[in-house]
Structure formats: structure tokens, C-alpha cells
Amino acid sequence: MSLLKPFSKLPGLNSANILLVENEEQFQQSLADVLVEETSVAVNVRLAKSLPLPMENDESRPRIDLVVFIINLTSELSFQSAETSLKYLDPGYFLGKVCFMVTNARNASVPTEHLDAVRKLAASLHCPLLFAEDQTPDGVTSATERLLTVLKVAASLVPTTTALYLSNLTRCTLPPDIDQPSFD
Amino acid sequence: MDSSGNASHCFPMDSSGNEGNLNRKMKTVALNDGPAPDISTGQKEMSPGDMLRIKQQMSNQCFEMAVQVQADKSKRSCSTSEADRELPDYISELERVKTLHFNNTLSLHRMQMWHAVGEKLKQSDPEAEALKTVTERCMALCSQIKHLQQESRNLQDEITEIQKTRLEMKRLTHEKMRQIEELTSKKEHADREKYKAVLEKGQANLEKYKKMAVMTQNVLRGILLACKINWLDDPSLRDIAMSLEEFPISD
Numbered sequence: 001m002s003l004l005k006p007f008s009k010l011p012g013l014n015s016a017n018i019l020l021v022e023n024e025e026q027f028q029q030s031l032a033d034v035l036v037e038e039t040s041v042a043v044n045v046r047l048a049k050s051l052p053l054p055m056e057n058d059e060s061r062p063r064i065d066l067v068v069f070i071i072n073l074t075s076e077l078s079f080q081s082a083e084t085s086l087k088y089l090d091p092g093y094f095l096g097k098v099c100f101m102v103t104n105a106r107n108a109s110v111p112t113e114h115l116d117a118v119r120k121l122a123a124s125l126h127c128p129l130l131f132a133e134d135q136t137p138d139g140v141t142s143a144t145e146r147l148l149t150v151l152k153v154a155a156s157l158v159p160t161t162t163a164l165y166l167s168n169l170t171r172c173t174l175p176p177d178i179d180q181p182s183f184d
Numbered sequence: 185m186d187s188s189g190n191a192s193h194c195f196p197m198d199s200s201g202n203e204g205n206l207n208r209k210m211k212t213v214a215l216n217d218g219p220a221p222d223i224s225t226g227q228k229e230m231s232p233g234d235m236l237r238i239k240q241q242m243s244n245q246c247f248e249m250a251v252q253v254q255a256d257k258s259k260r261s262c263s264t265s266e267a268d269r270e271l272p273d274y275i276s277e278l279e280r281v282k283t284l285h286f287n288n289t290l291s292l293h294r295m296q297m298w299h300a301v302g303e304k305l306k307q308s309d310p311e312a313e314a315l316k317t318v319t320e321r322c323m324a325l326c327s328q329i330k331h332l333q334q335e336s337r338n339l340q341d342e343i344t345e346i347q348k349t350r351l352e353m354k355r356l357t358h359e360k361m362r363q364i365e366e367l368t369s370k371k372e373h374a375d376r377e378k379y380k381a382v383l384e385k386g387q388a389n390l391e392k393y394k395k396m397a398v399m400t401q402n403v404l405r406g407i408l409l410a411c412k413i414n415w416l417d418d419p420s421l422r423d424i425a426m427s428l429e430e431f432p433i434s435d
Contacts, residue, residue, distance in 0.1 A: 007249055162244065
């Protein structure tokens, strides 16, 4: 099984590598365009539809510091693809190097079960859950800023913190009434 | 750049990895383009700040890898609930150590700064003059502060004294009031005692005379009945006999 391992390669100098996994392959493109505009550190963005990544460019691929799963709540397929991709990730990644990003959470047509399922997944894996708005440039910019914050910690660019320490502060928690029916 | 078309024949159908490297910095380009053994000529000049930053990044990365290695070495089977229980303790310990380290660093910087200030004051250039005037002003303000604090302390002491005397007055007043109440209640009680004795005696006398009256009436009734005196015709005799009936027969 071709697992993506966090520490199997040597790290790069003054650079941060982020992998965006999205089934629809739309939001990741706009995120990537804004991410590379970061000037203080060299950000390498790799895009993928799902894991496992092809073996051919395994040699040229740098060490991935942060894996972000982008889930669109309006499609069931998005969530399933993310779930299956999780199996191809080495457990070492889940100590702070994985992040979930959810789009279209405010859409009225989204049933609450989807969001609950994503929440439960993120909480069981102790990963942070970010919400993003992908239609406006402002939304993309703010999502990029938040990702950059987590990325800088995961790439060890922040002197006093490691990804593991940050994960204790940012992990997703379940509200106690998540299994009860909501108001509407 | 890989295209998804090439990948499909080697791998399972859902893993079409489409990757794009979008970095535009010169450093990385220089590293990738051709075998350049002398890396420094292809990059812009690295400032000491940059080098320190990179050094910190590397030490951080080494730390992470060391943690991972150690975790792999000491793999023991423990349940997640047990780990969850111990986690807050570890986190608080970590935070405690971090704040301690931070405070120590702060005090170290403070000492260094004061040493530098002291060294500066020993020289006599315009900066040192400015420092001296500032220091003198600080001293003046500090002595004023001390003076004011002493005054406020004295005032506070006076206030406490006055409160104590007031409390003492209140206590004495309460005592006096209590004594007065005691005396008044005692006097009433004594009067009532004498009065009660007289009252009882009077009542005993009343009972005695009542009994005597009743007995006399019974005797009179007996005589009237026994001698068969006609008391209806004589009005004064009739009055007496009628009054005999009204008097309750006490037993």
C-alpha cells in the first residue's frame, strides 16, 4: 500500500509544502493561486483529486508538511472520496499535519447530517476543522490566511511551536447534543 | 506536471494525481535548474536574520523527527481514554514550563538592558545626558510617590482609630440600654408580686362570704317551707322569697 509518510524524506530549507486534496478540483485551484503569493516563505502547493498519489513522481515530490482535505457539503461523493483517501495516509500525519476544510456549510439545501458526519470524522481523528467560503475572493483570501497559519506551524517555521502542540489547541470537538434533532 | 491521462493505466481508477508546482521564488528555481554545486551564487544574499530563521526551522524539524523516533521506540499499548485523561495534565505541564522559560528570558533581557543603561550612563555624551535627566525625573517622581503613600497610610490609620472608638461607644450604649431594660422589668415584677398576694387574699375572703350567704339562704328557704308560711300575700316576704330563687345554689 502506498502510504504517504510524513518523515520519509528530508525537509526543505525555508519552504513549506501543502497538499490540497479535493474531489471537485475547483476550490483548490483558487486557493493555490492565493497561497503562492505569500512572500515571507516559499510555499509549494501540490494539488490532488484523491489519495493515493501516483508513484511516478514520488521521487520529485518534496516532503509534505500539511495535507488539507477539502469537502464540499453539497455533494455526498466529496465526503466519501475524502474518507477513502484517508486510508492512504500514514498515521504519523494525524498528529497535527492534517486539516479538514469544508465549503458550502451555509447552504440551505445541505442536510445537517452531512456537517455532523464531517464533524464526527474530524473529531475522531483529532484534526482541526475549518469552514471556508469559496465563491468570493474575500472568502478565498481569508481561508488562505488561516491555512497559512496552520501551514507555518506544521512546517516548523514558528520557533516555539510544533504541529503536535498546535493540534491540541485546534482540534475539532463535538457538541454534546450532536445526535439530537435540530430545530428545523 | 503530470496529466491524468498518463496515470490511468498504471494505477487504480480513482487515484489520478494531478500535481502542479506553483512556486515562483528564485531560490527553488536555482536549486532545480541544473547541477549547481555552488548554491550561493544562484540566490540573493542571505542576511544573518534569514540564516537564524532557517537554523530555527531546522532545529524545530529535527525536534519533530526526534519525537517521532522516540514515539516509535517506546510504543506501549494504552487505550485512547487513558491517553485522553492524561493529556490535560501534560498540556498544563507544558504550558507551565513554557511560561517559566518565557519569564526567565524576560528577566534576562531586563538585566541585560539595565547593564547596558548603566554602562551608557558612565560615559558622558548627549545620549547619556538625556538618560541622566530622565533618571533624575524618575527619582523625583518616586520620592513623591513614597511621600504620598506615607500620607495615605497615616490617614488610613487615623480612620481606623476613629472607627474603633465609635465601635466602643456603640458597645457601651448597648450595655446601658440592656441594664435599663433589666431594671424596669424587675420593678414591675416586684409590684406584681405584692399585688398578687393581696389579690389572692381578697378572693379567699369573697369565697368565704359567698358561702356564708348561700348557707343562710338555704336555711331561710328551709324554714319557709317547713313552717308552711304563706309568703304570697305579704309583698315584702314575697320579694325576699323571689330573691332566694335567683341566687345560684353553690355546691
